[in-house]
Amino acid sequence: MKRALWILLALGSAAEPAAAQAADGPLELELLASDPVPPTQPQQASPPPPSADDLAKAADATADVAAIAAPADSAPEDLARAADVTADIASLPAGAGTKPSSDDIDLSALGLDPASASIDDKLNLYGFADFGFNTQHWSEDRPYLDRVRSFMFGNLNLYMAKSLTPKIRSLAEVRFSFLPNAQKNPDGTYVDTTVQDVSQFGRSVQWGGIVIERAYLEYDVTDHLTIRAGHWLTPYGIWNIDHGSPVIIPTTRPYIIGEQFFPEHQTGLELFGSHTQQGFKLDYHVTVSNGRGPSEAQEDRDRKLAFGGRLELETPWGVRLGSSYYRGRYTGNPQTAGAMPETYLEAAYGADVLFDRGPLHIQAEAMVRERHYPLGFRTTSGAGFAADGRDLGYYAIIGYRFDQLWNVMPFFYHEDYRPSGHGFFERVDGYSAGLNFRPSASTVFKVMGSYVAIPAGQGLLQDLTLRMYTAQASWVF
Amino acid sequence: MKTHITSIVIALCLVMLAGSARADGKKLVVVVAKGSSLTNISRAELKRCFLGEAVSGGGKTLVPFNAAPNSPDRAGFDKAVLGMSPDEVGRFWVDRKVRGQSGAPRSLPSAAHMAKVAAKFPGAIGYLPVDRMTSDVQAVSVDDVPYTDKRYDIAAQ
Numbered sequence A: 001m002k003r004a005l006w007i008l009l010a011l012g013s014a015a016e017p018a019a020a021q022a023a024d025g026p027l028e029l030e031l032l033a034s035d036p037v038p039p040t041q042p043q044q045a046s047p048p049p050p051s052a053d054d055l056a057k058a059a060d061a062t063a064d065v066a067a068i069a070a071p072a073d074s075a076p077e078d079l080a081r082a083a084d085v086t087a088d089i090a091s092l093p094a095g096a097g098t099k100p101s102s103d104d105i106d107l108s109a110l111g112l113d114p115a116s117a118s119i120d121d122k123l124n125l126y127g128f129a130d131f132g133f134n135t136q137h138w139s140e141d142r143p144y145l146d147r148v149r150s151f152m153f154g155n156l157n158l159y160m161a162k163s164l165t166p167k168i169r170s171l172a173e174v175r176f177s178f179l180p181n182a183q184k185n186p187d188g189t190y191v192d193t194t195v196q197d198v199s200q201f202g203r204s205v206q207w208g209g210i211v212i213e214r215a216y217l218e219y220d221v222t223d224h225l226t227i228r229a230g231h232w233l234t235p236y237g238i239w240n241i242d243h244g245s246p247v248i249i250p251t252t253r254p255y256i257i258g259e260q261f262f263p264e265h266q267t268g269l270e271l272f273g274s275h276t277q278q279g280f281k282l283d284y285h286v287t288v289s290n291g292r293g294p295s296e297a298q299e300d301r302d303r304k305l306a307f308g309g310r311l312e313l314e315t316p317w318g319v320r321l322g323s324s325y326y327r328g329r330y331t332g333n334p335q336t337a338g339a340m341p342e343t344y345l346e347a348a349y350g351a352d353v354l355f356d357r358g359p360l361h362i363q364a365e366a367m368v369r370e371r372h373y374p375l376g377f378r379t380t381s382g383a384g385f386a387a388d389g390r391d392l393g394y395y396a397i398i399g400y401r402f403d404q405l406w407n408v409m410p411f412f413y414h415e416d417y418r419p420s421g422h423g424f425f426e427r428v429d430g431y432s433a434g435l436n437f438r439p440s441a442s443t444v445f446k447v448m449g450s451y452v453a454i455p456a457g458q459g460l461l462q463d464l465t466l467r468m469y470t471a472q473a474s475w476v477f
Numbered sequence B: 001m002k003t004h005i006t007s008i009v010i011a012l013c014l015v016m017l018a019g020s021a022r023a024d025g026k027k028l029v030v031v032v033a034k035g036s037s038l039t040n041i042s043r044a045e046l047k048r049c050f051l052g053e054a055v056s057g058g059g060k061t062l063v064p065f066n067a068a069p070n071s072p073d074r075a076g077f078d079k080a081v082l083g084m085s086p087d088e089v090g091r092f093w094v095d096r097k098v099r100g101q102s103g104a105p106r107s108l109p110s111a112a113h114m115a116k117v118a119a120k121f122p123g124a125i126g127y128l129p130v131d132r133m134t135s136d137v138q139a140v141s142v143d144d145v146p147y148t149d150k151r152y153d154i155a156a157q
Helices: A002-034 A040-045 A052-069 A075-090 B002-023 B043-050 B072-082 B086-099 B111-120
Strands: A124-138 A148-165 A168-177 A194-196 A204-206 A209-222 A225-233 A265-277 A280-289 A306-314 A319-331 A343-357 A360-372 A389-400 A409-418 A428-440 A443-454 A464-476 B028-033 B063-067 B106-108 B124-129 B137-139
Touching: A209 A265, A265 A306, A265 B043, A464 B086, B028 B072, B028 B111, B043 B063, B043 B072, B063 B072, B063 B111, B072 B086, B072 B124, B106 B111, B111 B124, B111 B137
Parallel strands: B063 B106, B063 B124
Antiparallel strands: A124 A148, A124 A464, A148 A168, A168 A209, A194 A204, A209 A225, A225 A265, A265 A280, A280 A306, A306 A319, A319 A343, A343 A360, A360 A389, A389 A409, A409 A428, A428 A443, A443 A464, B028 B124, B028 B137
């Protein structure tokens, strides 16, 4: 028994120096902080013999210095080189190593030369993509209903970001798409973009399109105000800003987002900023743009600017509340030469709440869009004059992210959409549940099952239900 | 027999205490250039600064610098100040990139680099283990708690 006791005491005493070292740290630093004399001077006066620990530290520091020739972000190469240098130095005899100080480090090699007030002016190229599978099962067969069971490549978006000066930045995001190929026309035919490939005689190729999601210049006027000019995503709600499939929790968009109660993009100016006080952060956005239109990125058909804004309050408890507003005039293309184009005034407003605390995530958005035809500009349709209308809807998502099973997040998602004057339905009531896996920060896998009920009323799809199963892989590169 | 058991229990406690002390990471000191007028920063501002928001201090817009990813210093700072695990931090920055927002603060490969950058780069703010402090950087208190205070809880993991 005594022997066991001595062994335990010996173990305890062996661990003691480490504890003492940890406790000594602050005292040592107190001297450093108050004393202008560099701490290495006493050591220079009587240098202690190098210990194994000193050699290891020297090897680490030398490896660090060796790694600075390349940008610090190129971690794998740096680590490999650092490991090589560390191995070389570790093999030297005691006394051969020297402990480099920070004086040996050349900041300009890191692109951080203090004299040139440098910025990270590299062109950053990155993006995201997604690919999925989905099936749709309607509760009954109707001739105009498509049955879907297919794989689908959804998004391939490329970002190009660059800081031009310390206060001016540029960002462009382009989506590469197979569209408009396979788009269904109103008469039931399909768009076919198959053409002869002149580079391969007698062979055909299908061309696709690109969507300029955003392209703008930003200028920081102050810490609290930035001006953005160009083509940008409308700052409303949560979903439209999250925007990319790796960030979005479910596989499909809610109706109120897909139907664009607010325009998804606008072209014009956006002024935004934030102010923080006592843990509360207020974000503000003001927008002025061409508004919605068939060619809004190039021209404002009605020469009436659209205005909008957003206020967002972030609290210290993980709750974020937001409200958004948009008002503008839509003017379409004339159906025939000389005909009067469709034009109406529209206003959209909405509120959103986001609760993100630890693994729990709750988000919800509710929106309304009102449409009003000016006197004498009401268009006609098969059913008579087009009516003013009010669309409304909401969705809510709740999810909980575990730190196991590829960081799985089970989620539940409900939406309600009530459009006015819609040709297919009067209301949609949807319920979805699924799993969102995120094995790494850049990779997301999702599976989701949805049940959509379209109550009896008016429209081609009334009194139907739809079951939909979707899976999606999305990734950031 | 009773004495032996008591001795063993005491010895075990000593071993456990020593072990737990060894497991504690070194304190990480928030640092700026020597002579800066920034001597204190709130934890909320420090968090905002390292989450990509513009924060001013000492008459300048602060430029945050992080320790190398996956290092004990980085994990400890992210947990203590940002309240996030390494996985959560990774997701946070990827999501911001997809939203088109600013990227993560620049990471530096070693404490020696951090000391040099904090000392020389205008507006730089970073963090160093206590035993890697140099004479040309100055410690910044967090919420008026200096790193020498027992309540200071930013430490490497």
